Every structure is written in C-alpha cells, then in structure tokens.
Amino acid sequence: MSITIPAGTRQAATLPLRHVLPRLLRDPVNALAGFGRAAGGEIVRINLGPLRPYLVSHPDHVQRVLRDNWRNYTRDGMFWEPVRRLAGSSIFTEESWDLSRRILQPLFTARHMASLTGALAETIDAGVAALEPHARAGRPVEASAEMAAIVARAVNRVLFGSRISQADAERLSPAYTIAGSSFGPRLLMPFMPYAVPMPGDRAFRQAVNTIDEVMYPLIRRSRAEHGDGGDVISALCRATDEDGKPLSDRRIRDDLVGVYAAASETTAMALTWLWPTLEAHPEVARRMVDEIDEVVGVGPVNATSLPGLRYTKAVLQELLRLYPAGWIFPRRAVADDDLGGVRIKAGAQVLLSPFVTHRLEEFWDRPEVFDPERFTAEPGERRHRWSYIPFGGGSRQCLGVHLYYIEAPLIVAAILSRFRTSVVSTGPYTPVPAAATHPRPSVRLTLSIRERI
Ligand code: HEM
Known part of the structure; x- marks a missing residue:
C-alpha cells in the first residue's frame, strides 16, 4: 500500500485500523x-x-524530537508503564531523569569505560570459556541465553564491581530476560488497563520479585561498606539528591534496575542477531575471523585487542542498523508542536523507531541488505546524522554506547578466537517485539574448539 500525503496539509494521514491491526x-x-x-x-x-500514535521516522523529524525540541517530548504515557512497573522512578522516568543522569553520566564516559577495558576483557574471556563443555560435548546452545549470560558478567562487573555472588548473578540474569520478554503484549496494547490480566503479567511480577530479592541486600551491603569504587552501586550509595540528602534504597534500586535492564537485554539480543547474519554472509564472517586471528592470536582477548578490531566494529554497527535492539522509543508531546509541517497536538503519543528509520530507502541505499562496508569508510558528511539512531540521540542518548563498543567486540572476538560456530536452527528469523527485539525462531548454535598453535 502506498500512502499519499496531501500537499500543505497540517494533518498526518491516518492508517486505518483494518489495515494496521492484521499486520501488527x-x-x-x-x-x-x-x-x-x-x-x-x-x-x-x-x-x-483507543490510541492513535504518530509514527515519526524522517531523520529531520527525529532530530527535532530527540534534540531540537526534546523537552517537549517526554517519556510519559502508557507506553512507558511497563518500564515504570519494572524500574520505578529511574533514569527512564521524567520526574527522576535529571538527577539520575547527573549521577550516572560520569560513570559511563569513554574515559571511565576505557579504564575498565582490562577487567571487562578478563570477565568476558571467563564467560566465553564457560562455553567449552558444550563444544566438547557437541551440544548445541541457545544463542540468546548464552549471550545473555556472558553480557550479564560484564554488566555485573560495571554495576557491582566484585560485590555480587555467583548465585545472585545467576538469579538476576534470567529474571531480567523474563521481565524484558514478558511485557511484549503490553507494549503492543498499552491502553489495556492493568486490572485486565494479559499474557506475561504473572511472569513479569515474579521476575520483578526475584530482582528485588537480589538488589536490596546488595544495596544494604554496599551502603554499609562505604565503597569508594568506580562501580555504579557504590556511586549511587555515595550520591546525594537535590537537597543534599543520600538517596533512599528504593531510589538506588530503581536506577540499578533501570540501568541493568537497559544494558543487558539490548546487548545480548544484538549479539544474538549476529550469528544468523554471519551464517548468511560467509564472506563477512571470514573477514572478521581473519581480523580477530591477527589481533587476538591465540588469545585471550585483552585491553590491547580493541583498537585493532575495526572491521568487527563495523559489523556490529551494521548489525545495529538492521536489528536495532532498542527498536522503539515512545514519547508524549507536552505542548503543540510543528513537526515538518504536521501539527502534533499536546498529549499526543509519538513513536520513534530505529527499525523504521534505518530501513528508509530515502536515506539508505538497499536498506534491507546487510553491508558492513557502510561503516568502514572514513566518517564523512554522506549520511544524515539522524538517519542512524540505534542509541537514540540528544540529551537522553543511551549511556551505554562506550560500554557497548568495548564489550560487544571483545565478546565476539573471544568467541571466534576460541570456537568455530555454526547455526543449526533454520530461519527466516522474524524480530519479536519485547524490551529488545529478539529473533524467532530462537537461534541455536554449535561450537567447535579451534586448534590453537
Ligand atoms: C545494543 C546495545 C544498546 C542499545 C541498542 C541501546 C539503545 C538505547 C536507546 C535507543 C536509548 C534511548 C531511549 C530513548 O530515547 O527513550 C537508550 C537509553 C539508555 N541506555 Fe542504552 N542501549 C544499549 C546498551 C546500553 C548499555 C550497555 C547501557 C549501560 C549503561 C545502556 C544504558 C542506557 C541508559 C541508562 C539509557 C537512558 C539514558 C537517558 O535517558 O538519559 N544502554 N539505549
């Protein structure tokens, strides 16, 4: 179906329910x-x-919502209710965003993250080594679960330093996976009252209980220790609010839960998409393995591996173009606005989606084709800055960008320097909406140990 937008109109065309619903x-x-x-x-x-959100995908319009007039577009409204139910008042909610951003931003700068690279490389190598028994037994693994387990180690290192026990870590990671995947139905039908039970609700509540059972004791311990470490939990325990008062346990819990959620599912799901993509593009896989062999050699990965993994980084960038894990970020307009000639009324819901913007033919040549070469060229003026938004942008841009580009290449390099991988599940893979998009059917991998000279 093609949609004709009448010239000069101040109203956006509306896609009718009978067209939208079956497709959605x-x-x-x-x-x-x-x-x-x-x-x-x-x-x-x-x-x-009951709801008629605006879909905003043109990079100029994205720029206005995320940067030029960002205070007018808040993270409020029914689309954010599941996030609020998980993370309470955190960096993801309006009333607490300023304070949380002020406290958290210094902990995720390029410089601070770079100082953690060595520790992250060690943690990641140990996580990848844990796959060896599966490889020796010839047992296929579920890519999403294994990626989540490796990513969780890295995230735990950044959030909790060495404070979290193995047992707690093993409870936390699956609880987040369940919480993140069980609110998909609520994202699609945000207008459904919570009094009406929906699939996933009970699993969601149980997962949140598990998360709390781990988080609160960790916070109490961390507070008692007066930690001065650069980990997130110590920083939150030291932080004060606008009145100079320490944050409550609940407030610390909310930010920890929010950051953990933002950091874990997204990265794990992005890395899950990698395997079927490499299987479909053996020439890309070969070039990446060559680079990793040259840089990492017999390994293990370490802080010095990172700068040489340039092609690997380009593959990861292109992967986030085609499969942006943070696939949708809704906003609510506070006041009326003019968005590229279209009147957006106060209170309206606005949907931004990198999945949509990254596939516009107007801004991407052959948008459906996976081609890391798009990111190997020197950064130039060729691309519209706001046509590539896997991490959002503007004041609320993702805090995890630097962490992502440290941990993701290290994870991929650690895996491919140890193992040959082969996907044993059969596609095509469809992106399933949840906190982060994941592929369906699930991706199953076999690993075989590479001979090291
Ligand atoms: C593939 C990996 C990731 C993707 C695709 C991703 C995507 C995003 C996107 C699109 C936003 C903006 C949402 C909005 O504008 O409403 C965001 C925000 C955020 N992300 Fe990420 N993210 C990733 C990894 C991480 C990691 C590793 C962290 C760890 C710290 C993280 C922490 C955050 C935080 C705290 C915010 C909220 C920032 C704010 O509101 O000020 N993310 N992320």
Missing part, C-alpha cells in the same frame, strides 16, 4: 517498518483503536 498482529516490528516505508518517511498516524 502477524509481524509487528516489520509491519511498523512497512508503515514508515510506505509513507516515504512522512509522519503517519497509526489507528490502534
């Missing part, structure tokens, strides 16, 4: 990309019955 029910993430593509990047309204 069948394949929601691709459906959204289809709506954006059919509109050629113009703003369209999606009729979801």
Whole structure:
C-alpha cells in the first residue's frame, strides 16, 4: 500500500485500523517498518483503536524530537508503564531523569569505560570459556541465553564491581530476560488497563520479585561498606539528591534496575542477531575471523585487542542498523508542536523507531541488505546524522554506547578466537517485539574448539 500525503496539509494521514491491526498482529516490528516505508518517511498516524500514535521516522523529524525540541517530548504515557512497573522512578522516568543522569553520566564516559577495558576483557574471556563443555560435548546452545549470560558478567562487573555472588548473578540474569520478554503484549496494547490480566503479567511480577530479592541486600551491603569504587552501586550509595540528602534504597534500586535492564537485554539480543547474519554472509564472517586471528592470536582477548578490531566494529554497527535492539522509543508531546509541517497536538503519543528509520530507502541505499562496508569508510558528511539512531540521540542518548563498543567486540572476538560456530536452527528469523527485539525462531548454535598453535 502506498500512502499519499496531501500537499500543505497540517494533518498526518491516518492508517486505518483494518489495515494496521492484521499486520501488527502477524509481524509487528516489520509491519511498523512497512508503515514508515510506505509513507516515504512522512509522519503517519497509526489507528490502534483507543490510541492513535504518530509514527515519526524522517531523520529531520527525529532530530527535532530527540534534540531540537526534546523537552517537549517526554517519556510519559502508557507506553512507558511497563518500564515504570519494572524500574520505578529511574533514569527512564521524567520526574527522576535529571538527577539520575547527573549521577550516572560520569560513570559511563569513554574515559571511565576505557579504564575498565582490562577487567571487562578478563570477565568476558571467563564467560566465553564457560562455553567449552558444550563444544566438547557437541551440544548445541541457545544463542540468546548464552549471550545473555556472558553480557550479564560484564554488566555485573560495571554495576557491582566484585560485590555480587555467583548465585545472585545467576538469579538476576534470567529474571531480567523474563521481565524484558514478558511485557511484549503490553507494549503492543498499552491502553489495556492493568486490572485486565494479559499474557506475561504473572511472569513479569515474579521476575520483578526475584530482582528485588537480589538488589536490596546488595544495596544494604554496599551502603554499609562505604565503597569508594568506580562501580555504579557504590556511586549511587555515595550520591546525594537535590537537597543534599543520600538517596533512599528504593531510589538506588530503581536506577540499578533501570540501568541493568537497559544494558543487558539490548546487548545480548544484538549479539544474538549476529550469528544468523554471519551464517548468511560467509564472506563477512571470514573477514572478521581473519581480523580477530591477527589481533587476538591465540588469545585471550585483552585491553590491547580493541583498537585493532575495526572491521568487527563495523559489523556490529551494521548489525545495529538492521536489528536495532532498542527498536522503539515512545514519547508524549507536552505542548503543540510543528513537526515538518504536521501539527502534533499536546498529549499526543509519538513513536520513534530505529527499525523504521534505518530501513528508509530515502536515506539508505538497499536498506534491507546487510553491508558492513557502510561503516568502514572514513566518517564523512554522506549520511544524515539522524538517519542512524540505534542509541537514540540528544540529551537522553543511551549511556551505554562506550560500554557497548568495548564489550560487544571483545565478546565476539573471544568467541571466534576460541570456537568455530555454526547455526543449526533454520530461519527466516522474524524480530519479536519485547524490551529488545529478539529473533524467532530462537537461534541455536554449535561450537567447535579451534586448534590453537
Ligand atoms: C545494543 C546495545 C544498546 C542499545 C541498542 C541501546 C539503545 C538505547 C536507546 C535507543 C536509548 C534511548 C531511549 C530513548 O530515547 O527513550 C537508550 C537509553 C539508555 N541506555 Fe542504552 N542501549 C544499549 C546498551 C546500553 C548499555 C550497555 C547501557 C549501560 C549503561 C545502556 C544504558 C542506557 C541508559 C541508562 C539509557 C537512558 C539514558 C537517558 O535517558 O538519559 N544502554 N539505549
């Protein structure tokens, strides 16, 4: 279907419910990309019955929402309710964003992250080594679970230093996976009252209970120790609010839960998409393995490996273009706004989605094709800055960008320097909406240990 936008109109075209609903029910993430593509990047309204959000995908419009007029577009409204139910008042909620950002930002700068590279490389190598028994037994592994387990080690290192026990870490990671994947139905039907039970609700509540059972004792211990470490929990325990008072346990818990959620599922899911993508592009896989062999050699990965992993980084950037784990970020307009000639009324819901923007033909040559070469060239003026938004942008840009580009290349290099991988599940893989998009069917891998000379 192609949509004609009448010239000079101040109203966005509305996609009718009978068109939208069957597509959203069948394949929601691709459906959204289809709506954006059919509109050629113009703003369209999606009729979801009780709710008619605007889909904003043109890079100019994205720039206005995320940067130029960002205070007008808040993270409020029903789309954010599941996040609030998980992370309470955290960096992801309006009333607490300023304070949380002020406390957390210094902990995720390029410089601070670089100082953790050695420790992260060690942690990651140990996580990847734990895959060896599966390889020796010839047992296929579930890529998403294994990626989540390795990423969790890295995230735990950054958040808790060496404070968290193995047993607690092993409870936390699956609880987050369940919490993140069980609110998919609520994301698709945000207008459903919470009094009406939906699939996933009970699993979500149980997962949040498990998370709390681990987090609160950790916070109490950390407070008692007066830690001066650069880990996030110590910094939150030392921090004070606008009145100079220490943060409450609940407030610390909320930010820890929010950051853990933002850091773990996204990275794990991005890395899960890597395996079927490499399987479909053996020439990319070969070039990456060559680079890793040259840089890491017989290993293990360490802090000095990172600068040489340039092609690997380009592959990861292109992966986030085609499969941006943070696939949707909703906003609510505070006041009326003019977005590229379209009137956005105060209170309206606005949806931004890198999955949609990254697939617009107007800004990407052959957008459906996986091609890391897009990111190997010197950074130039060729691309619209706001056409590539896997980490959002502006004042609320993802805090984890530097961490991601340390841990993800190290994880990939650690895996490919130890193992040959082969995907044994069969595609095609469809992106499933959840806190982070994941592939369905699930990706299964076999690993064989590489001979080291
Ligand atoms: C593949 C990896 C990741 C992706 C695709 C991703 C994506 C995003 C996106 C799109 C946003 C903006 C949301 C919005 O504007 O509403 C965001 C925000 C955020 N991300 Fe990430 N993220 C990733 C990894 C991480 C990591 C490793 C951390 C660890 C610290 C992290 C922490 C955060 C935080 C704290 C915010 C909120 C920032 C703010 O509101 O000021 N993310 N992320």
